[in-house]
Amino acid sequence: MPALVLLGAQWGDEGKGKATDLLGGSVDYVVRYQGGNNAGHTVVVGDQKYALHLLPSGILSPGCTPVIGNGVVVDPSVLLSELSGLNERGVDTSKLLLSGNAHIITPYNVTVDKVTERFLGKRKIGTTGRGIGPTYADKINRVGIRVQDLYDESILTQKVEAALDVKNQVLTKLYNRRAIAVEQVVEELLAYADKLAPYVSDTVLVLNQALEDDKVVLFEGGQGTLLDIDHGTYPFVTSSNPTAGGACTGAGVGPTKISRVIGILKAYTTRVGAGPFPTELFDEDGEALRRIGGERGVTTGRDRRCGWFDAVIARYATRVNGLTDFFLTKLDVLTGWEQIPVCVAYEIDGKRVEELPYSQTDFHHAKPVYEMLPGWNEDISKAKTFGDLPKNAQAYVKALEEMSGAPISAIGVGPGRNETIEINSFI
Template structure:
């Protein structure tokens, strides 16, 4: 089964990079298919910690070819800064391939992202301000700049002129900012052309050929299901398809080539930015989860909002994505709690919802219906087999599995690369 999709189940930051790294030497290709540098993966290898924002985490595995797919929006400055930082630490980045059809983030995208968010006031979405949303908006409006445009200066200039015709009116007349000149954008983008050229390829064709040859290709999603532009908590979402369907559209590979869908879910829940969050905690338990789990954004450094595990969300993600396996991360963070609540349903004005309400207003006003499980005190970071876990930890995992609609195949018990319990092989 060579085509494997790895996606987040909750609102992101579940530990998708760790799952990709777990497949490691059995993986031939790792593809980032959505998002930009608005999210990050933290991967720990030995004593080294790597924070990646735009690059696929597979770039850290020798022998793997990392790919930035057409569904990604690329900030060239960030791309080359990350590559240079990895090279300085001895990481081989020479195999990276970038889709010619990926869209570029420019100065005006970053500017519009920041001023628009401030303009929203109390209605702010919680954007990272890195230009991702405006770049995707240009893509849909058919005024975007693609990677391949850097290699034809005349086309590039025409496209930048078309994009700035409207945007400068908006910047000057609505947001009271200076106009951006065509020359400054064209000059900046052209400065990256020579360095980008060796990396650019028809990545859809490369991946199709790889699958035909029997290679193992991992499609690594940014953000997560509840941030998907169609299926998430809209409008408090990202601007791309963060679900399994996005792996096909964002890479140029047909959905019949995707054999296994692996969902990554924390043993509790976190999110960054605004929007509904039924199990959110504002008490000492929340502070404990945040500090123990080091719940601060890889990209922004913002403290994450934290809450207990939400079983209806996991069932929803399982259905939306067709998840075949779950990787449950950060189980070790729950060690020490006397009891552990799990949200099994919602109460909305006295009405019980066993599934995620389709109406956003209902979900915004939902309060969790909890089932309580006894906690455990033991340090579980050394566990490598399911039987190594305390009985209560095993019972907690099995209860989540029953509620989630699919099997829990891997359990994360610590930040180290090998701190996992494997119940089922993700390639089996």
């Protein structure tokens, strides 16, 4: 049975929660493999809307086991608060599995994140200030705190001491902040141990055994391809690998076990935070996309920057992820435009470029080259098949498919769980 990866093919916020939820009833496990509570998914079930920040979307699907993999960084207070909120709404969260090798976001990671971003001023990256980057930095520097460390006070204390040896020097001497006490951090972290204990597991073993037993496992990425630390618009990126390769390291499964890679594409383009964005709109069209699409970050609450569809980055996402399918979301938002521009290439220093430039400088100077496609005015939210769509909407989807380099197998025509056209089954 298949192991599937589902990820964002733009700068995040493409509607991965809706796509994961659609598949949730058909899979046995849904796994978050990277990122932290800097990523958010909105899932609409009936008249209920759920905002998930750290938990896999599969937690809303009865019978599905949600997993937080080793590649995720976890803020215990956020996780427990999110679980509590779902429990109060009648959602069963008892099946959640949390990797003992996932790294913990500590209070000092959050502090360092916030003071560093303020210190950068105009050069700031646009982080969420939730300690994600500093936690991944600690992981790479081998001074990170893992979930399993909460169950050995001696090891936990040694690791916190090692981390604060350097961080307190930076906080006090560079940023003029008060030093953080080791004992205070240890006490706060130990208070989470008993509450998290029911969920802690060897998730690598569980997932590999599940695949050997012909279970269907869906790996869910946070953020998006263009925010990948290696393959995104560096340095305006996240601190992990949302691309397909991140699923292998972030969940502990081999690449030969992955059978399908599904990219989520919004019918236009958005991003949150700083960084280049060739198709960004600063006019009434951009404001209309933001308003109609409800483009406000699930986790950050920040307005998203909006622009027309960019086929150049879609082709790039297909390449670096090895995408087998696309799920196109929010097609309904484009209803009402007489013509819809689509970026088919860039102009850089007077030359037409059809592939994403690897140079940061070139990408900053890229100007979109647009092709105009006819729009439609018909309400498409009730469409159940591709043939139900207006002819111009069908033509728009087919054009995006041809430009992006992989088949569009599902189309979102509204925010609800049932407002989706399935063209080809993902499983």
